[in-house]
Amino acid sequence: MKQCLFAILVMGLTAGACRRPAADQTPPVPQQVVAWRAVGSWSGHGSKQTDSFTSESGALRVRWTTTAAAHSPGTAGAFHVTAHSAISGRLLEQVVDHAGAGSGLGYVNQNPNVFYLTVESDQLDWTLSVEEAIAGTISGR
Numbered sequence: 001m002k003q004c005l006f007a008i009l010v011m012g013l014t015a016g017a018c019r020r021p022a023a024d025q026t027p028p029v030p031q032q033v034v035a036w037r038a039v040g041s042w043s044g045h046g047s048k049q050t051d052s053f054t055s056e057s058g059a060l061r062v063r064w065t066t067t068a069a070a071h072s073p074g075t076a077g078a079f080h081v082t083a084h085s086a087i088s089g090r091l092l093e094q095v096v097d098h099a100g101a102g103s104g105l106g107y108v109n110q111n112p113n114v115f116y117l118t119v120e121s122d123q124l125d126w127t128l129s130v131e132e133a134i135a136g137t138i139s140g141r
Helices: 002-017
Strands: 031-045 053-055 059-068 078-085 091-099 102-109 113-122 124-138
Touching: 031 053, 031 113, 059 078, 059 091, 059 113, 078 102, 078 124, 091 102, 091 113, 113 124
Parallel strands: none
Antiparallel strands: 031 124, 053 113, 059 102, 059 124, 078 091, 078 113
16 A cells, blocks of 8 residues: 555656646747956057957957047047967957047957057057957846
8 A cells, every 4th residue: 555655656746747838938048148358458658568468268359549649639640459479479460440539449359369469559648458258158037
């Protein structure tokens, strides 16, 4: 009798696990997302090479702003930023090529690497910050 009750109890408990979800219950759909992690920021006047930084993804976003230098108002000026391998010094990618005051975003899409940026600025004050893309997945719940 105990064995029969035990068998009925086990069958009852496992039967609930075999049910299909109701038609209105859809499983959550995972979504791919990108988050941006701050890497560093720099500012100056004239040309400069940034410190080296490591990117695990190789995908970088560069936010930049230029303004006319106080000692040369009315001059258009030029602003160029390039990404380089900190291992070999090799030029990897042109990031920004802009004339005059302005702001914007530049992107680097390379393999994971240790990078540095070179800034060439003529008659402009500038600021830039670098962020690294980090891919992830979130559930739909």
